[in-house]
Amino acid sequence: MGPAFLLALAAAALVLLTSGREAFRGAVAEGPGITLDESFNVETGVYLIRSLREFGLAALHPDSVREIWGAAAYNPDHPPLGRLALGLAHDANVDRESSGIRDSAARPASAIAFALTVWLVAWCGGRWYGRTAGIVGGASVLLMPRQFGHAHLASLETFIGLAYAAAVLAIAETWSVDAEVASRAGGRRPLPGWGNVLGGGALIGLALLTKIQAVFLGPAVAVWALARFGMRGLPRLAACGGMALAVFFAGWPWLWLDPAAHLHEYFARTTERQTLYCFYWGERWADLDVPWHYPWVQFAVVVPLGLQLLGLVGLGTGEDGRSARRDPRLALVLLAVVIPLIVFSLPGIRVYDGERLFAVSFPLWGIVIGRGGARAMAWLRARLSAPAAISIATAFVAAQGWGLARLHPCQLSYYNLAVGGLQGAAGLGFETSYWADSLTESLQRRIVEAVPRGSRIDVAPVLHPIYLDHLLSQSPLLQAAELRLEPYDDKVPGGSRLVLLFHRRADPWESLDPPPEGTEVLARLERAGVPLATLLRLPEGERPAEFP
Incomplete structure (x- = not known):
């Protein structure tokens, strides 16, 4: 070797x-x-793998090609090769009886x-x-x-x-x-x-x-x-x-x-x-x-x-x-x-x-x-x-x-010593977390421990309409606690005082940057002294309607 x-x-x-x-x-x-x-990659990959397995060699027939690749379930925003690999890994990593899709199962x-x-x-x-x-x-x-x-x-x-x-x-x-x-x-x-x-x-x-x-x-x-x-x-x-x-x-x-x-x-x-x-x-x-x-x-x-x-x-x-x-x-x-x-x-x-x-x-x-x-x-x-x-x-x-070791599992927030590491980069005005990878299992566990069962949590920022439903579907911890996730919007009355913030600086809410005086930090994930995701409880009267 x-x-x-x-x-x-x-x-x-x-x-x-x-x-x-x-x-x-x-x-x-x-x-x-x-x-x-x-979510897009794994769902499409699993769909293709299961379709090709079901059709077998008949998948090459023109009618089958139209049925598989022309279906509304197929997302053609990226070519199929990498997604096929993810679909294979997913189905090799889950029980055959399982009908749901777990994104993490495709990660290997x-x-x-x-x-x-x-x-x-x-x-x-x-x-x-x-x-x-x-x-x-x-x-x-x-x-x-x-x-x-x-x-x-x-x-x-x-x-x-x-x-x-x-x-x-x-x-x-x-x-x-x-x-x-x-x-x-x-x-x-x-x-x-x-x-x-x-x-x-x-x-x-x-x-x-x-x-x-x-x-x-x-x-x-x-x-x-x-x-x-x-x-x-x-x-x-x-x-x-x-x-x-x-x-x-x-x-x-x-x-x-x-x-x-x-x-x-x-x-x-x-x-x-x-x-x-x-x-x-x-x-x-x-x-x-x-x-x-x-x-x-x-x-x-x-x-x-x-x-x-x-x-x-x-x-x-x-x-x-x-x-x-x-x-x-x-x-x-x-x-x-x-x-x-x-x-x-x-x-x-x-x-x-x-x-x-x-x-x-x-x-x-x-x-x-x-x-x-x-x-x-x-x-x-x-x-x-x-x-x-x-x-x-x-x-x-x-x-x-x-x-690499110090930031795990948030290596996408890494910067080198030329800018003073993550802490120095944050001070210079660089992005600290762009993909919500900071919403880790350990942070979710702390969130569940910090809030009442069945609470509503508003999330900011939300970059795609399906993200919150998907995040909830992929988190047994949040599901078991019966938590509800909604997009944060300070212009809409009736929001929750509980706000989960992942620190994507490109899409800030002015009302949370900085949070209002009296806000409590209930849970936080940070690396090198820089917060990457935080659960906040806003002060009384800040979100006038329902809580939790």
């Missing part, structure tokens, strides 16, 4: 053991609270995808730059708190991170080796073989079947291939793109029902949607108006600072004497890292939810971090004994996991 396998095993074990017993029976620590997007699928991502980065980093680079690169992905946090959720971010990295690393590997040999021999760079071209296209197609961020692969591969092979590479680029589109179309039967209309509906959905808000540098921004530097700052401050320093070292001349600019594989990796950041810097592009929309950049950044780790280790070994160098390097990398 090599280091890549061991790191992947560690990643899977750490995520599963810290995911809560609703997700994994052997868990020893609670996981994050249920987030809104999980993300843990497995995360472990595969760690393995892929460690394996490729080791193959390209040596054993140390592989170990440090894989460990860096494992120790990125927000990547680790997403791996606990039944969302698509971890799946697209895996698919995106797999496509980039496979193309970088298979389209570069022959060119390196020819370059050393002084000959003309040969074009990649057709098998490698079509294989790369198939991987891009699978990424497209996972989430829309896969569209960044096209520009990255095209720019890289044209820079390397010139106009001679155009036929192969066309073949690669054709294969990607063929896999995308073949793998999503919903598109078959009305190709032109459904393609337009899918791609237009990213621009034709309600306005979401983003909190950045102390200001509330509409998603279309966020400053251009937002993705670059987020990229810089949500990865542990020590890992970022190794990434900068990784941009220098490697052990083989080649600079990053002259390493074709690293060039494609860097393009795939920066193109999402560039796109989300452009005017008119919607951006919100912290790093989530460009999270595909982070696993590939692990390759660069690993390269930097190998350079740093070589520097240490030139000055110290091997045991001393290994001890220092191991301690340095392990120390990068401090924030």
Whole structure:
């Protein structure tokens, strides 16, 4: 068993053991609270898995395709591949007799995808730059708190991170080796073989079947291939793109029902949607108006600072004497890292939810971090004994996991030491909690203990009409206490004095920020001294009608 396998095993074990017993029976620590997007992903995934199981091979018949993929129960807002994985995990994790859907039961699928991502980065980093680079690169992905946090959720971010990295690393590997040999021999760079071209296209197609961020692969591969092979590479680029589109179309039967209309509906959905808000540098921004530097700052401050320093070292001349600019594989990796950041810097592009929309950049950044780790280790070994160098390097990398452990299970609130951690980021005006993952089981238990049975609790903010019903359906604790959840609205009389607030600063209520004088804090979840979710009891007369 090599280091890549061991790191992947560690990643899977750490995520599963810290995911809560609703997700994994052997868990020893609670996981994050249920987030809104999980409900859409899991319900659709379970619907597809159960439909395909029921229809069997008949699912390919045109009438069956229409019945399954054209039904009102099917939600086509995202492609099906990641959701199918979530549906499989869900049904493998619940009793066959169970008819209900538990979002947490699907979460192990993300843990497995995360472990595969760690393995892929460690394996490729080791193959390209040596054993140390592989170990440090894989460990860096494992120790990125927000990547680790997403791996606990039944969302698509971890799946697209895996698919995106797999496509980039496979193309970088298979389209570069022959060119390196020819370059050393002084000959003309040969074009990649057709098998490698079509294989790369198939991987891009699978990424497209996972989430829309896969569209960044096209520009990255095209720019890289044209820079390397010139106009001679155009036929192969066309073949690669054709294969990607063929896999995308073949793998999503919903598109078959009305190709032109459904393609337009899918791609237009990213621009034709309600306005979401983003909190950045102390200001509330509409998603279309966020400053251009937002993705670059987020990229810089949500990865542990020590890992970022190794990434900068990784941009220098490697052990083989080649600079990053002259390493074709690293060039494609860097393009795939920066193109999402560039796109989300452009005017008119919607951006919100912290790093989530460009999270595909982070696993590939692990390759660069690993390269930097190998350079740093070589520097240490030139000055110290091997045991001393290994001890220092191991301690340095392990120390990068401090924030991950300290914030659990709210790693999506992580910021690095460049901004003073979560506490410093809150003071600078960064978002502290964007996805309600802070509504954890332990907080729910404290809520149940703090309020009378059957109480009504108003919740703020509520970002989607179905969220409260879904949150209640996923919480045995709240159901057992017969609690009622309603949206908080200070303009509507008859609200409850009990208010559950999750601290998404992009969507505040002025009447709760700060709460009125005399408000009691009945329960709170905080990390690094920063509140992430709070149950308040407003003072008498503040909500004039019913209580509890």
